[in-house]
Amino acid sequence: MPHESMESNSKRSFLKYLMVFVSGLIGVFSSWGIARFVFSGTRQKVDRTIPTELFKSISSGKPYFIPHAEVWIVKGSNLSNSIALDDRCTHLGCRYKWNDSKGIFECPCHGSEFDIQGHVLRGPASRPLKSLFLAETSEQILRISDHPHN
Numbered sequence: 845m846p847h848e849s850m851e852s853n854s855k856r857s858f859l860k861y862l863m864v865f866v867s868g869l870i871g872v873f874s875s876w877g878i879a880r881f882v883f884s885g886t887r888q889k890v891d892r893t894i895p896t897e898l899f900k901s902i903s904s905g906k907p908y909f910i911p912h913a914e915v916w917i918v919k920g921s922n923l924s925n926s927i928a929l930d931d932r933c934t935h936l937g938c939r940y941k942w943n944d945s946k947g948i949f950e951c952p953c954h955g956s957e958f959d960i961q962g963h964v965l966r967g968p969a970s971r972p973l974k975s976l977f978l979a980e981t982s983e984q985i986l987r988i989s990d991h992p993h994n
């Protein structure tokens with residue numbers, strides 16, 4: 845009997861250490877995820893270039909989504925009066941969508957609405973959508989950036 849008891853204690857100890865180890869791992873990975881979100885956001889580096897031909901093919905007056913660049917293009921009569929809008933809501937970062945029948949951008953998470961220029965129509969978002977600059981880098985490529993001369 846004492847032999848079984850020692851074996852049982854040893855199994856319990858092993859399970860206890862295993863649980864502590866697994867809990868520690870979960871804690872480390874959770875902290876890393878939270879720190880990554882807080883300090884650097886959740887986005888990976890995005891390719892913010894588009895072929896000039898693609899831009900030329902976009903109709904003006906209706907937002908056009910470019911998935912790889914994670915932007916909505918609102919094309920004007922030329923490049924200088926066209927805008928690119930970052931595809932994340934300024935409330936908590938959800939991806940918003942264009943509602944063609946209403947003519948507005950809508951965020952599915954908490955109901956914020958924005959006009960075609962990215963201005964807030966309805967909260968909880970309090971800031972307009974992030975507007976980016978479009979610039980020609982060559983005859984075939986347009987760059988989308990935070991600054992007008994990048």
Ligand code: FES
Nearest residue numbers: 933935936951954
């Ligand atoms: S993240 Fe868009 S309304 Fe909250």
